[in-house]
Amino acid sequence: MAVRIQAADFDAGAEIAALRRGNPKVGAVASFVGVCRDANDGAAVSRMTLEHYPGMTEKAIGAIVAQAKERWGVIDALVIHRVGELKPADQIVLVAVTGAHRGEVFAACEFIMDYLKTRAPFWKKEQTPQGSRWVEARVSDDEAAGRWAGKSKDAA
């Protein structure tokens, strides 16, 4: 289980290969890559700055990953989240999960991402033609995270 917050870009393929390397118990790998879009809420976005809370961010993601591991019994997980200046088409976040079977890794990967969006202290500021603005939290993200609350392991 690893959590990395960094300004530098990452090689998703190499990270995923390293995550499962040498472990023949792994039968499934699921991953998600979040990317910076060139538009949001009706405005063109030319640049984005990601701020975080050093210390708490790592802890919060670590707790989310630990919860996913316990709930789905996955083998390993990796979260890399970039901070600082980003531009459209840049990678923002990687979540990769390994396990024995696809069901648990799909679920764990989505759970980690949904919880990260609502619980890990990051904030995005976008540069648009009208100036810069802080991105507002979305109700749909809260709903996405909320749907995991009542779900049993079997239903996931």
Next chain:
Amino acid sequence: MKVKVLYFAGLREQVGTPSEDLDVPPTTVAGLRSQLMARGGAWQTALAQGKALRVAVNQEMAQPTTAVKPGDEVAFFPPVTGG
């Protein structure tokens, strides 16, 4: 008692500082928020009641009733938008 207070993102810009060390009597998250609001101006606006605001004490999400103790690190910030 001494506490460290941190501000992030839009809130940090509104109050004009990323952090400060304060000397306050033992209190709660709500109490500390009220004390900061009493400074008036941008503090009152940025920390106004009813505003979507999150608070962490020692890097764990906190409630208005959470106690603030000597040496604690209290952070105020807007709802998160990472990922």
